[in-house]
Amino acid sequence: MTKYLFRGHNASLVNYLFQTLLVTYLVLLLVEQIWSGIVSVYLNLNYLLLIVIAAGVLDVFSEHPMRLFPEKTGKLDYIFVVVLGILGFAIIKYKTLELGWLSWVISIIAGILIILLSLLVLDENENN
Amino acid sequence: MNVKKDDWEKEFEEWRKEKERKLAKPAESDEIYLAQIKDGVESEENKIEKPTKKDFEEVENAREPAEKKLKHAKAPKHIKALKLIALLIPLILCGYLVYANFIVSQEFEYFYDIGSSGEKYLVPVTRVSESIDGSYREMNGGLVYFDVPIARNAERVEVRIRFKDNFPEGGTMSLGAKDQEVWHYKYNSIYSSELDNLSEFENLGDVYLINKELPLVSLDELKNVENVVVATDEEYNSLPNVVTDYEKRLTEINTSLRGGHVFYVYADSDLSVNVKKQDLNWYEGKDELEIGLYDLNGNLIENYTIPDDGVETVDKKAAKIQDGEFTAYGLEEGVYKLEFSDADCLIREIETNTNKIIAERVFLADNEVYGIDNKVSKLYFESSSAGQLRLMTYHPAGIQEIDYSIDDGETKKFNVYQEDVPIYMDLGEGNYELTLPENDVLVSGAGYFAFSEENYFEPFKQKVVNLQDDMGKIRNSADYVVTKYKKPVDDSGWMVAETEFNLEEDRLFVKDNKLSFVFNIPHLSQEGYEENTIPIDWIEIKVYKPGVNS
Numbered sequence: 001m002t003k004y005l006f007r008g009h010n011a012s013l014v015n016y017l018f019q020t021l022l023v024t025y026l027v028l029l030l031v032e033q034i035w036s037g038i039v040s041v042y043l044n045l046n047y048l049l050l051i052v053i054a055a056g057v058l059d060v061f062s063e064h065p066m067r068l069f070p071e072k073t074g075k076l077d078y079i080f081v082v083v084l085g086i087l088g089f090a091i092i093k094y095k096t097l098e099l100g101w102l103s104w105v106i107s108i109i110a111g112i113l114i115i116l117l118s119l120l121v122l123d124e125n126e127n128n
Numbered sequence: 129m130n131v132k133k134d135d136w137e138k139e140f141e142e143w144r145k146e147k148e149r150k151l152a153k154p155a156e157s158d159e160i161y162l163a164q165i166k167d168g169v170e171s172e173e174n175k176i177e178k179p180t181k182k183d184f185e186e187v188e189n190a191r192e193p194a195e196k197k198l199k200h201a202k203a204p205k206h207i208k209a210l211k212l213i214a215l216l217i218p219l220i221l222c223g224y225l226v227y228a229n230f231i232v233s234q235e236f237e238y239f240y241d242i243g244s245s246g247e248k249y250l251v252p253v254t255r256v257s258e259s260i261d262g263s264y265r266e267m268n269g270g271l272v273y274f275d276v277p278i279a280r281n282a283e284r285v286e287v288r289i290r291f292k293d294n295f296p297e298g299g300t301m302s303l304g305a306k307d308q309e310v311w312h313y314k315y316n317s318i319y320s321s322e323l324d325n326l327s328e329f330e331n332l333g334d335v336y337l338i339n340k341e342l343p344l345v346s347l348d349e350l351k352n353v354e355n356v357v358v359a360t361d362e363e364y365n366s367l368p369n370v371v372t373d374y375e376k377r378l379t380e381i382n383t384s385l386r387g388g389h390v391f392y393v394y395a396d397s398d399l400s401v402n403v404k405k406q407d408l409n410w411y412e413g414k415d416e417l418e419i420g421l422y423d424l425n426g427n428l429i430e431n432y433t434i435p436d437d438g439v440e441t442v443d444k445k446a447a448k449i450q451d452g453e454f455t456a457y458g459l460e461e462g463v464y465k466l467e468f469s470d471a472d473c474l475i476r477e478i479e480t481n482t483n484k485i486i487a488e489r490v491f492l493a494d495n496e497v498y499g500i501d502n503k504v505s506k507l508y509f510e511s512s513s514a515g516q517l518r519l520m521t522y523h524p525a526g527i528q529e530i531d532y533s534i535d536d537g538e539t540k541k542f543n544v545y546q547e548d549v550p551i552y553m554d555l556g557e558g559n560y561e562l563t564l565p566e567n568d569v570l571v572s573g574a575g576y577f578a579f580s581e582e583n584y585f586e587p588f589k590q591k592v593v594n595l596q597d598d599m600g601k602i603r604n605s606a607d608y609v610v611t612k613y614k615k616p617v618d619d620s621g622w623m624v625a626e627t628e629f630n631l632e633e634d635r636l637f638v639k640d641n642k643l644s645f646v647f648n649i650p651h652l653s654q655e656g657y658e659e660n661t662i663p664i665d666w667i668e669i670k671v672y673k674p675g676v677n678s
Contacts, residue, residue: 009207017214024218028225037641041236041279042228043221 004063011062018055025052073122085115233675240667249274266661270653275642282673288626290665299651305629306637306644314634317613318625324615325599339607354589359606361595366588368463381478381579383505386493388470392587394484396461402453404477407437411472418469430456446499463587484585489572497525507562508578515605517553518573519544526568534558
């Protein structure tokens with residue numbers, strides 16, 4: 001029998017905390033990339049990253065409820081994937097603006113990759 | 129007894145025959161048996177109620193709410209409270225960042241302990257010594273850089289430096305803050321033994337009264353005092369003059385110029401500028417020439433960039449000549465600033481549609497040392513009082529005898545006899561015409577220079593000259609001095625100097641949240657001053673960011 005650090009509701013709390021911190025960290029990182037200095041001057045993101053990693057480690061050693069029914073892939077999922085692709089394209093274009101025409105190539109390829117890889121993951125989930 | 133025996137034999141015989149029959153056809157009997165089982169199963173199956181498509185949909189629809197209900201309904205209150213607290217973490221962080229960035233005023237302090245063995249704040253490391261006694265380092269190069277993190281919307285930066293006075297006689301040190309994307313810094317003097325003597329003059333803020341026959345005024349009042357000479361190391365804009373002999377006529381300047389130049393032009397309605405540029409390629413990297421037209425408040429009106437010639441390596445062969453032009457429309461009649469960035473190139477020709485164009489200082493470059501033919505150059509300027517003209521060449525090829533005449537009088541000669549050292553020519557009142565046979569000379573200090581008498585005009589109601597680190601020259605040539613220079617304070621054998629930069633007014637260039645600073649120590653760029661390295665202990669920086677209400 002696997003030994004867990006947290007079970008039941010405590011495990012779900014750890015999982016919730018990890019997800020919240022991870023999303024917060026990623027959003028702040030993105031904001032810092034777009035508006036340089038808006039975060040890093042006031043908050044060292046490396047400290048937040050350490051907390052995220054610690055929460056992630058605790059989450060790994062916590063009990064996770066088994067899903068009886070797999071999630072169904074819906075239209076919204078596909079729209080979300082496309083939006084993510086466009087967002088990725090826009091951010092990479094913004095960050096590589098100085099490269100000229102190469103910036104277009106890099107950002108378009110990156111956007112397409114994001115969409116294709118996300119679709120692959122969705123497809124795999126559905127098959128499972 | 130015999131009857132019983134016969135019956136038993138008969139029964140045995142029947143059993144034997146039946147057994148043989150079964151052994152002979154086993155499959156047949158299994159099939160019969162299996163068929164019997166199948167029939168039984170089917171009849172039992174028919175008794176079970178089969179799910180319909182509708183049933184599946186109902187289960188699917190009920191699944192998610194049921195899962196959610198299962199997930200949350202049974203969570204105890206303290207778990208729910210803790211999840212709420214977890215959710216508050218990003219909200220509090222975002223709230224804090226909005227508050228810190230946009231609402232509250234803040235002061236950021238950075239302390240660079242130069243002597244410490246940890247981070248090396250000063251670069252390049254070849255221009256800075258190793259840590260001495262774990263306490264300080266010595267700067268041994270003319271230009272030493274460091275970066276400072278700058279918060280968004282920051283307003284000003286205060287810098288304090290602790291250093292030792294190991295300067296040669298007349299030595300200076302200034303601190304520059306980067307104000308352009310290309311290599312260009314806005315300098316504030318932080319040490320000058322000559323400027324220390326300014327304390328003997330009366331002052332009102334940054335304004336020092338040199339000519340005691342004039343009144344002591346504040347910086348705002350000074351701008352309304354006409355016909356005076358103001359020496360400054362600041363961005364100082366006097367009130368512009370109205371030029372009566374201005375004509376919209378083509379002017380061609382065929383004199384080659386080296387590096388960055390600032391011109392003032394008088395224009396009305398439109399101004400066209402056509403420039404020919406030739407890269408020197410003396411240094412690695414791109415050599416882009418940025419040309420900008422600004423109003424006197426520093427607002428960019430029009431600009432153009434002549435790109436690199438494609439040679440980014442060191443290559444002293446004559447490069448191709450490139451063209452660039454722009455026209456600014458809708459200009460009100462008045463004085464405008466035409467700025468050429470400092471690049472590793474020559475400005476071979478300027479063509480513009482105004483007859484009034486002057487320069488603050490000129491670096492004449494028609495000399496073989498730049499890979500072009502020697503050509504005689506002429507400069508015209510007007511001197512309203514006694515002063516000095518500064519001439520500086522960096523090559524033996526620039527050592528020459530120049531001719532000059534005052535008010536069209538007899539021609540006199542002046543010898544530029546030495547390289548790498550500024551040579552000063554005393555000036556009196558009058559209109560001067562200089563003839564330079566060899567060029568390769570940086571000419572400055574007399575006010576403004578034109579390439580012909582017709583091109584000359586006085587752009588401002590006051591004459592503004594560069595502040596020189598020589599009190600004798602300041603006394604002779606300036607009525608007022610405008611400077612933020614503060615005499616360094618003695619601190620146990622060390623000196624503590626301080627200066628301030630305003631990010632908006634000085635139009636400083638912040639990239640990736642960092643502002644580049646440079647120590648400019650001219651004597652360390654020259655040979656023979658190896659013993660005059662400058663010990664530096666620490667740098668303290670304060671960055672102020674205003675809030676909504678400040």
